[in-house]
Amino acid sequence: MAADDRYTIPGSGGVLENKLGLTTQEGVDEAMNEAATTRWAIMVMEPIPDRLDIEYFRSIHRRLLSPVLDWAGEVRQRGDEVVAGGTGIVYARSEFFQNGLNDVFDTLATEDYLKGLGTEEFAAKLADRWGYLTTVHPFRDGNTRTQSAYVDRLATRAGHPIDWQKVDVPTLRSLRLAAVTGSERPLAQYLGSVLLEPAGPNLRDQVRSTLQFHRDLALPRESSRGIKFRLAEPLSDAPAPPEGHDGASAQP
Numbered sequence: 210m211a212a213d214d215r216y217t218i219p220g221s222g223g224v225l226e227n228k229l230g231l232t233t234q235e236g237v238d239e240a241m242n243e244a245a246t247t248r249w250a251i252m253v254m255e256p257i258p259d260r261l262d263i264e265y266f267r268s269i270h271r272r273l274l275s276p277v278l279d280w281a282g283e284v285r286q287r288g289d290e291v292v293a294g295g296t297g298i299v300y301a302r303s304e305f306f307q308n309g310l311n312d313v314f315d316t317l318a319t320e321d322y323l324k325g326l327g328t329e330e331f332a333a334k335l336a337d338r339w340g341y342l343t344t345v346h347p348f349r350d351g352n353t354r355t356q357s358a359y360v361d362r363l364a365t366r367a368g369h370p371i372d373w374q375k376v377d378v379p380t381l382r383s384l385r386l387a388a389v390t391g392s393e394r395p396l397a398q399y400l401g402s403v404l405l406e407p408a409g410p411n412l413r414d415q416v417r418s419t420l421q422f423h424r425d426l427a428l429p430r431e432s433s434r435g436i437k438f439r440l441a442e443p444l445s446d447a448p449a450p451p452e453g454h455d456g457a458s459a460q461p
Contacts, residue, residue, distance in 0.1 A: 214289070216280065216349045225350060227277050237277065245273040245354040252358060257366045261322045261359070263314045269362075270348055270355040284310070284347040291346050293386055300346035300389075309345040313338055317363075324367045328404060331369045335360065336397035340388025353382070364404070375403040 211223025211234075218224045224234045231237050252272070258265055271282025284307070285291070291300045301309050316338065317323070323334055339360060346352050357373075364371050384396040 214349075216289075226279065228279060229277060240277045241274055241351060241354070244276040245351070245358075248273050249354075249358050249361075253361070253365075257362050260318075261363055261366070262318060263310060266314070266355070266359050269358050270351055273354055273358060274351045278351070280349070281351070285349055289349055291349065293389075296386060298386055298389060301344055306345045306347060309341065310347050313341045313345065322363050322366060323369075326367065326369075328369060328401060331364075331367060332401035332404065333394075333397045335364065336388060336393040336400055339400075340385060340393045340396060343385045344389045370405045371400070372403050372405050 211217075213219060213221065213223060216225055218226055218232070221232065224232060225237045227237050227240065229237075229240055231240060252269075267282045267284065274281040285303050287303045289303045292298065293300065300306070320334070323331055323338075326334065339356065342356055343352075348355065361371060361373070380399065384399050387393070388396045
């Protein structure tokens with residue numbers, strides 16, 4: 210049984226507080242996956258901003274998970290420590306992670322978010338930056354979903370879209386964790402193998418690809434059966450990207 214913290218239902222053994230009244234973590238996980246899956250599918254149909262900075266990154270977390278979590282979009286605070294489940298790997302400590310978060314987004318900004326690079330160089334730099342972002346682990350939960358959606362937008366803007374149908378979730382996770390320990394080359398090689406030609410997929414294929422990837426993130430659950438977040442649902446509770454993040458897409 211996991212320990213409770215300020216994000217969990219008191220006495221629940223680690224079940225995240227949520228808007229839906231769910232009392233098992235399995236149920237919360239499934240609801241988060243349903244919300245993130247449908248909302249990412251909508252994101253791929255929208256223009257990509259020119260500035261993919263911290264505020265944009267946080268807005269993705271808020272948008273994907275706000276149907277389930279009150280604190281969606283909020284980064285960890287001092288004392289919020291997180292360990293990679295089943296590995297013993299400790300992510301950046303709460304008193305230091307903000308510096309790391311600033312570093313990785315400052316670096317990406319100076320590189321125009323990896324736009325204009327050849328395939329090999331793009332994959333190598335993306336692996337390094339993604340490994341760093343994984344180490345930082347800015348949110349209490351929902352990091353993989355948010356990082357994957359962010360990387361999808363960054364890669365598409367840079368002209369190297371990812372074919373998520375080719376991505377094996379356990380393999381990607383293990384390679385990201387290897388990058389946390391300083392071994393990012395295997396991640397770079399793997400990412401290079403799942404990049405599409407610059408022309409990229411059509412919109413229908415992009416939506417199908419992202420839906421399949423998110424389905425693969427979740428194990429089959431029974432506890433929140435019946436909770437669905439439809440593609441056509443209103444997004445009034447999912448704030449628009451911050452001011453200055455509604456620039457035209459780099460795509461044709």
